Amino acid sequence: MSEQNQNQKPNQKSRKRRILPTLLLISLVCNLLLGAVLNYKLDDKSGYEAIFRSEITFAIQRFEECEKQPDESNYMVGVSHLYAAYVMTEEFEEDNMVYKYSGEFYDLWNLAAAYPDEFQKHLDKLVPILKDIKKDRNFKNTDAMIALQELNNLLRATVV
Secondary structure, eight states, X not given: OHHHHHHHHHHHHHHHHHXXXXXXXXXXXXHHHHHHHHHHHHTOOHHHHHHHHHHHHHHHHHHHHHXXXXXXXXXXXXXXXXXXXXXXXXXXXXXSHHHHTHHHHHHHHHHHHHOHHHHHTTHHHHHHHHHHHHHOTTSOOHHHHHHHHHHHHHHHHHHO
16 A cells, blocks of 8 residues: 555656646646736727717816806816817827827916916817817818917917
C-alpha cells in the first residue's frame, strides 16, 4: 500500500502542475477577449454624439427661457451646457464636420462666459442655429456651421 501511495503522489503533483498553467492560459484568453470587447465598446463614438445632442438641447431650453424672461441662473446653466457640448465635439471622429468646427463651439462658449450681457442680445440668432445643428443627424449641415461661425464673428466684433 505504501508503494501505491507513493505512485499516486507523483501523479497528483503532475496533475497539479498541469492545472496551474491551464488555468493561467484560460485566464489569459478570457482577459484578451474581455480587452477586445472593451476596446470595441470604448472606441464607439456614437455615445459622444448622443451626449452632444442632449447638451445642445439643454442649452436651447435654457436660452429660450432667457429670451422669454432674462434670468442669470438659466443663462449660466445654458452656458455650461454649451461647454459640455464643446467637450463632446472633441471626441468626435476627425472626419466629422462638427469636429472640424469644434473651435467655433469653444469660441461660442468663451464669448458666452466672458460677455454675458452682449451675448444675451444675440440669443434670438443663436437658438435657431443650435436647433439646426441638433436636428442634423449626420452632422453635415454646412449652413448651420457657417451660421455659427458668422455669429461668433459678429459677437467678436461687438465685444472688441
